[in-house]
Amino acid sequence: MSTRNVVLHVADVHKRFAGLHALADIDLQVEEGTIHAIIGPNGAGKSTLLNVCIGRLAPDSGAVVFDGQVITGKQPHEINQMGVVRVFQTPEIFPDLSLLHNVMVPAFAKRDGPFRLNAFQPVWRRTDIRDEAMHWLEDVGLATQSHAIAGSLSRGDKRRLELAMGLVQKPRLLLLDEPTAGMSRHDTNSTIDLLKKFKGRGMTKVIIEHDMHVVFSLADRITVLAQGRIIADGPPDEVRGNPKVQEAYLGGVH
Amino acid sequence: MFNNPARNDWLLLAGFSAVVLCLPVLLEPIGAAYPALMQKFCIFGIFAIGFNILFGLTGYLSFGHAAFLGVGSYAAVWSFKLFTMNAIPAIVMAVFFAALFAVVIGYVSLKRSGIYFSILTLAFAQMCYNLVYSVLTPLTNGETGLQLSLQDPRVIDAMFIEPAAGLPRVNLFALNISGGGYAGFYLCAVMLIICFFIAMCIFRSPFGMMLRAIKSNQTRMRYTGFNTRPYLLAAFVISGMYAGLAGGLMAVTDPLVGAERMQWTASGEVVLMTILGGAGTLVGPVLGAAVIKYCENIFSSFSPGTLHGAFGFLPDAIEDPIVSFLSLFVGDGWNLTLGVVFMLIVIFLPGGIMEGLRRIRMMFNRRPGNGRKIPATQTQPAE
Amino acid sequence: MDALLLQVLNGLDKGGAYALIALGLTLVFGTLGVVNFAHGALFMLGAFCAVTFNRLLNLESVVIDPAQKTPWGTPLEVRTPYVEAWLGDFGAFLNDYSVPASIVLAVPVMLAIGIVMERGLIRHFYKRPHADQILVTFGLAIIIQEIIKHFFGANPIPQPAPEAFGGTVYVGEILGMGQTLAYPWWRIVYLFFSLAVIGAVFAFLQFTTYGMVVRAGMHDRQTVGFLGIDIERRFTVVFGLAAVIAGVAGVMYTPIVPPDYHMGMEFLVLSFVVVVVGGMGSLGGAVVAGFLLGILQSFASMNEVKAIIPGIDHVIIYLVAVVILLTLPRGLLGRKGMMED
Numbered sequence: 001m002s003t004r005n006v007v008l009h010v011a012d013v014h015k016r017f018a019g020l021h022a023l024a025d026i027d028l029q030v031e032e033g034t035i036h037a038i039i040g041p042n043g044a045g046k047s048t049l050l051n052v053c054i055g056r057l058a059p060d061s062g063a064v065v066f067d068g069q070v071i072t073g074k075q076p077h078e079i080n081q082m083g084v085v086r087v088f089q090t091p092e093i094f095p096d097l098s099l100l101h102n103v104m105v106p107a108f109a110k111r112d113g114p115f116r117l118n119a120f121q122p123v124w125r126r127t128d129i130r131d132e133a134m135h136w137l138e139d140v141g142l143a144t145q146s147h148a149i150a151g152s153l154s155r156g157d158k159r160r161l162e163l164a165m166g167l168v169q170k171p172r173l174l175l176l177d178e179p180t181a182g183m184s185r186h187d188t189n190s191t192i193d194l195l196k197k198f199k200g201r202g203m204t205k206v207i208i209e210h211d212m213h214v215v216f217s218l219a220d221r222i223t224v225l226a227q228g229r230i231i232a233d234g235p236p237d238e239v240r241g242n243p244k245v246q247e248a249y250l251g252g253v254h
Numbered sequence: 255m256f257n258n259p260a261r262n263d264w265l266l267l268a269g270f271s272a273v274v275l276c277l278p279v280l281l282e283p284i285g286a287a288y289p290a291l292m293q294k295f296c297i298f299g300i301f302a303i304g305f306n307i308l309f310g311l312t313g314y315l316s317f318g319h320a321a322f323l324g325v326g327s328y329a330a331v332w333s334f335k336l337f338t339m340n341a342i343p344a345i346v347m348a349v350f351f352a353a354l355f356a357v358v359i360g361y362v363s364l365k366r367s368g369i370y371f372s373i374l375t376l377a378f379a380q381m382c383y384n385l386v387y388s389v390l391t392p393l394t395n396g397e398t399g400l401q402l403s404l405q406d407p408r409v410i411d412a413m414f415i416e417p418a419a420g421l422p423r424v425n426l427f428a429l430n431i432s433g434g435g436y437a438g439f440y441l442c443a444v445m446l447i448i449c450f451f452i453a454m455c456i457f458r459s460p461f462g463m464m465l466r467a468i469k470s471n472q473t474r475m476r477y478t479g480f481n482t483r484p485y486l487l488a489a490f491v492i493s494g495m496y497a498g499l500a501g502g503l504m505a506v507t508d509p510l511v512g513a514e515r516m517q518w519t520a521s522g523e524v525v526l527m528t529i530l531g532g533a534g535t536l537v538g539p540v541l542g543a544a545v546i547k548y549c550e551n552i553f554s555s556f557s558p559g560t561l562h563g564a565f566g567f568l569p570d571a572i573e574d575p576i577v578s579f580l581s582l583f584v585g586d587g588w589n590l591t592l593g594v595v596f597m598l599i600v601i602f603l604p605g606g607i608m609e610g611l612r613r614i615r616m617m618f619n620r621r622p623g624n625g626r627k628i629p630a631t632q633t634q635p636a637e
Numbered sequence: 638m639d640a641l642l643l644q645v646l647n648g649l650d651k652g653g654a655y656a657l658i659a660l661g662l663t664l665v666f667g668t669l670g671v672v673n674f675a676h677g678a679l680f681m682l683g684a685f686c687a688v689t690f691n692r693l694l695n696l697e698s699v700v701i702d703p704a705q706k707t708p709w710g711t712p713l714e715v716r717t718p719y720v721e722a723w724l725g726d727f728g729a730f731l732n733d734y735s736v737p738a739s740i741v742l743a744v745p746v747m748l749a750i751g752i753v754m755e756r757g758l759i760r761h762f763y764k765r766p767h768a769d770q771i772l773v774t775f776g777l778a779i780i781i782q783e784i785i786k787h788f789f790g791a792n793p794i795p796q797p798a799p800e801a802f803g804g805t806v807y808v809g810e811i812l813g814m815g816q817t818l819a820y821p822w823w824r825i826v827y828l829f830f831s832l833a834v835i836g837a838v839f840a841f842l843q844f845t846t847y848g849m850v851v852r853a854g855m856h857d858r859q860t861v862g863f864l865g866i867d868i869e870r871r872f873t874v875v876f877g878l879a880a881v882i883a884g885v886a887g888v889m890y891t892p893i894v895p896p897d898y899h900m901g902m903e904f905l906v907l908s909f910v911v912v913v914v915g916g917m918g919s920l921g922g923a924v925v926a927g928f929l930l931g932i933l934q935s936f937a938s939m940n941e942v943k944a945i946i947p948g949i950d951h952v953i954i955y956l957v958a959v960v961i962l963l964t965l966p967r968g969l970l971g972r973k974g975m976m977e978d
Contacts, residue, residue, distance in 0.1 A: 054477060080479035092477070094470035097463075105467045108460050109479035117488055122458040124259045169479070315768045365963055369672050369767050373909050374962060380906050381955040389948030518902065522775060529772065582787055590787070593779030600773040601761070
């Protein structure tokens with residue numbers, strides 16, 4: 001277990017918002033091929049951490065190292081091209097494009113790079129991209145609607161679409177921000193199955209999740225954040241029994 | 255379920271070319287079949303197609319495209335003055351200089367988006383316009399406008415042809431282009447078809463798809479691994495080159511150019527053409543350009559006299575108020591009509607004529623079990 | 638030194654006009670979230686209120702008096718404006734002061750136009766994309782402009798300043814700097830007028846509860862909506878207020894530049910630049926940037942400057958805007974979160 005590569009290393013990251021410690025002294029290592037869950041009560045800094053990882057926020061100090069390269073300070077598209085893909089909490093899709101095109105766009109990013117002026121080759125001739133996109137739409141169960149306009153989907157379907165948009169890039173590191181929030185129990189379970197399906201295969205996942213059912217059925221390792229600090233880090237069973245974690249979740253209320 | 259997309263595109267192109275080339279016949283019944291007007295349709299069609307590549311695909315609303323039109327015209331006239339009366343170098347120069355300007359202006363303006371972008375392009379266009387009137391007078395001849403003169407060097411022509419008496423005319427080798435003949439129209443028509451073809455390629459290509467995706471959700475594009483800036487700049491420059499070509503063709507068909515071509519009203523006109531026809535559609539902008547130029551031609555030729563003639567059958571008490579009201583909109587009042595159309599379109603039919611046609615078709619197609627579902631938004635390329 | 642001071646003065650009156658227009662633009666943008674391309678047309682309408690008022694005052698009765706003869710021997714036509722006939726000396730006074738007096742006409746007219754515009758058109762565009770707002774108000778601007786052109790013609794119509802303020806004032810003498818510094822009276826009047834209006838607007842926003850709501854709305858529209866305040870009616874009033882500010886700015890500007898139908902667009906483009914430089918949604922920024930750009934422009938039109946960089950006077954404002962937008966994306970005094978996408 002411990003001989004595995006560390007694919008993501010969040011090293012001593014600090015981030016303050018107007019005097020508030022959003023992230024304090026975060027040091028986190030994610031091993032290759034695992035599913036690593038980050039949990040914590042509201043306002044614990046989970047989303048901030050994810051935003052730092054994909055370059056949306058710059059940390060005040062510290063660095064994020066992906067695969068041996070420092071990625072803090074890089075442009076979002078550069079980080080993506082290195083293989084770090086994020087699925088957003090509120091679905092971020094292309095509402096005016098069809099489902100198929102929604103998945104084809106990230107597939108093009110993977111194949112053709114951050115910019116390519118290919119103006120004289122029609123999209124339909126790129127059957128490779130199209131087939132790949134259809135494949136992933138089938139996997140998330142949206143293939144039958146592939147020509148619908150994405151903006152008309154229900155929220156749960158949008159999330160599944162975004163999952164397909166993330167997976168089609170075959171990321172080395174997939175960051176999922178509450179991938180099942182707002183989904184029915186049935187959809188949640190199929191999402192869990194889907195994520196399990198690609199376990200290993202060189203794809204590492206970091207999941208932020210509130211739903212403990214999802215966390216404990218997926219995660220190999222769990223990190224618990226509270227008030228911007230890591231209060232526990234370890235395999236699921238260890239974390240479950242940790243009194244500090246129980247205090248963080250319950251102590252604030254009673 | 256889906257037809258062969260390649261065949262559909264070729265059919266569209268063939269149909270479009272046929273219509274454009276047959277304009278002299280098709281427009282006969284509505285009295286618009288004279289070359290000077292038809293070449294205007296083509297030139298403004300090119301301008302609008304180009305504008306649409308930027309606005310229709312990326313959603314970036316430029317209010318400064320007239321600057322590229324003007325740059326193209328000035329470049330073409332200088333080519334006539336310095337080198338040769340042949341149209342081809344003039345057109346090449348026009349496109350080249352417009353592209354040059356577009357790279358600079360686009361590079362700066364695209365650092366911002368939304369209304370900031372609109373205001374930046376507007377500011378640049380006003381700056382160009384002001385400069386043309388003032389410091390650049392040696393290049394642009396200020397208010398008088400730049401025109402040919404007998405003293406022009408025309409170095410290439412001078413090597414081959416004996417100068418004839420009077421001002422030379424623009425030619426395409428043996429063909430006489432300027433002067434309102436059919437040769438001018440057909441040159442513009444062929445250019446329009448080429449431009450349409452290129453636009454079609456862009457619309458169908460991954461590049462076009464990325465531009466649409468940028469319009470839909472630019473932030474997402476960045477996190478999807480795209481560097482959006484070069485995409486936008488490429489779209490901006492291509493659309494600037496279209497405007498430059500249109501400006502060049504204006505000069506080719508009538509070799510004199512004044513600064514008013516660069517004014518913000520001209521920028522506003524191309525915006526109107528595009529949204530009237532339908533932004534984001536292929537045929538819409540051309541249609542919009544033709545409708546506006548045709549109406550301009552009709553309306554501005556009306557005078558209260560013709561109106562009195564048209565409503566002469568009414569009793570005077572009714573006729574006079576009608577005529578005086580309508581005379582607001584015709585003749586010099588054409589711009590007022592333009593403004594009214596502009597507002598009506600934006601308020602009631604933001605998708606333009608193409609959207610209107612689609613709605614009409616939907617009404618007739620609403621029989622049960624009638625094949626394909628038409629997508630809810632604007633016409634998407636067939637897959 | 639005198640020359641520099643003169644340029645500052647020259648810039649101030651123009652800056653005052655920019656500031657007033659930009660103030661209205663910002664007010665509308667900040668509260669209603671609408672980009673109003675017809676705002677310049679409102680300025681122009683104000684100017685034409687002055688023209689109309691002046692024409693009304695100059696409606697004359699023509700009486701042919703056979704007792705008096707012209708030098709050519711024909712009977713003299715005695716023209717007396719009705720106001721003078723009816724009101725005597727006060728009429729003559731009114732006629733002389735037609736420009737400032739027409740504010741009385743301009744305020745209700747502009748308020749009405751503003752309210753009609755907001756109720757009839759702008760209101761339906763709150764939820765539409767900014768591009769649509771730009772397009773529809775742009776169309777409206779063309780319409781207003783063309784209607785004015787239809788009724789008043791295409792040529793500028795000079796308006797007289799009141800005689801008492803018609804000449805020049807020797808600013809230098811007042812400041813003890815010698816005779817050379819002469820400056821048209823009316824421009825000084827305009828400067829103080831614009832300062833007064835700006836002060837009044839700020840006082841309104843600062844000290845009345847109404848203004849407080851508007852300011853709160855500029856800060857956070859949604860919350861104000863949640864407080865159960867009738868935000869719609871206030872929007873209408875804000876728009877009317879902006880129209881009035883633009884209108885009176887136009888009225889008073891007429892003796893400086895004779896109004897014509899397209900003056901609105903010229904000022905609009907510049908005012909947008911002012912708003913952008915000042916910072917979208919910042920009222921203070923609009924005022925500061927207005928005066929700043931006015932002064933800059935007048936410095937750029939000094940012969941000494943033009944000799945170094947020809948044509949700079951025509952482009953300085955745009956250049957400044959480009960530089961500001963690229964270096965300070967939020968403008969001089971802009972707040973975070975305004976129109977950032």
